[in-house]
Amino acid sequence: MSFTYQYARPALTVDCVIFGFDAGEHELRVLLIQRALPPFEGKWALPGGFVKVGENTDVAARRELEEETGLKQVYLEQFKTFSEPKRDPREHVVSVAYFALVPFLSHPPKADTDAKDAAWFSVEDVPSLAFDHKVILDTALQRLRLKMQHEPVGFELLPPQFTLTQLQQVYEAVLGQTLDKRNFRKKILSMDLLIDTGEVQQDVAHRAAALWKFDARRYEKLKKGGFHFAL
Missing domain, CATH: 1.10.10.10 (Winged helix-like DNA-binding domain superfamily/Winged helix DNA-binding domain)
Structure with missing residues (x-):
């Protein structure tokens, strides 16, 4: 049954910050994908995408992780919602952000259906990111630092x-x-x-x-x- 709302509504997406520890270099890394589609085609970004009708954001986040990086069954936690009206040049898009924690060597970068490429970057040396993804990454890192001091x-x-x-x-x-x-x-x-x-x-x-x-x-x-x- 379809329904027409009186007021326009923002679109809903999920974005995932994937952290891994590189034991060889003793540094924390983040897995980024290179966008295959506009806007920001060719730029590096966090894996993510639009929530489909009928799925919740947890399901959407895990689906997007698998579609864009091939990752399955990883630690995933929601940490904040980003809703600035102009964060996406296409329309008003609200993003529910998650961070994932994975063993670095067990998850070599893999670009799947929705990405040109995927690669690990040091959190201290990330390239220019699409949308407001640098803000999302910085917020995720702050949340992880706090959480690691109080949970294992x-x-x-x-x-x-x-x-x-x-x-x-x-x-x-x-x-x-x-x-x-x-x-x-x-x-x-x-x-x-x-x-x-x-x-x-x-x-x-x-x-x-x-x-x-x-x-x-x-x-x-x-x-x-x-x-x-x-x-």
Whole structure:
């Protein structure tokens, strides 16, 4: 059943900020796509697109991620709505923004149906972006920095098994500051949220470090009892 509204309404889109941690360079990166269509054809942008009739924004965000980058089943969280009337030159478009956290090496850049190209960029050195996507990226980074200090989402940027050094490097890259090694390890281990796998790194030139896993089940159990993650 169709319906005609008395007043014009803005269009609705979703935009996704995809973060990954490059362990080789010790830096946080963002996955961008090169637009294949106008406006801003050929410019780099965040993956995203219009919400279809009959789908909610969560479904739309995951669909756009897969259509433009090939990403599936990743950590995805809504963080803000951007609604400036002139943010899109075509018409008044409201965008619901999400950030995603992925293990960097597990997700090589892949341009899919709606993009010319896809590539990882350092968050400190992104090219000029289409629309207001630089504002969205900066806002997402601020939200991620705050969230990582109060929830263990940093583990989403790591492979299932990791060293304590890699974990510290993730936090330093996101927070943009150097952390004291002894204090960081003492604090993270005191939370009793890590499982020692009994394994060590393989094929490394230096002394092989122990590999750990995040105990998500224990965290959820502790959280129900009032536990608060804090770094």
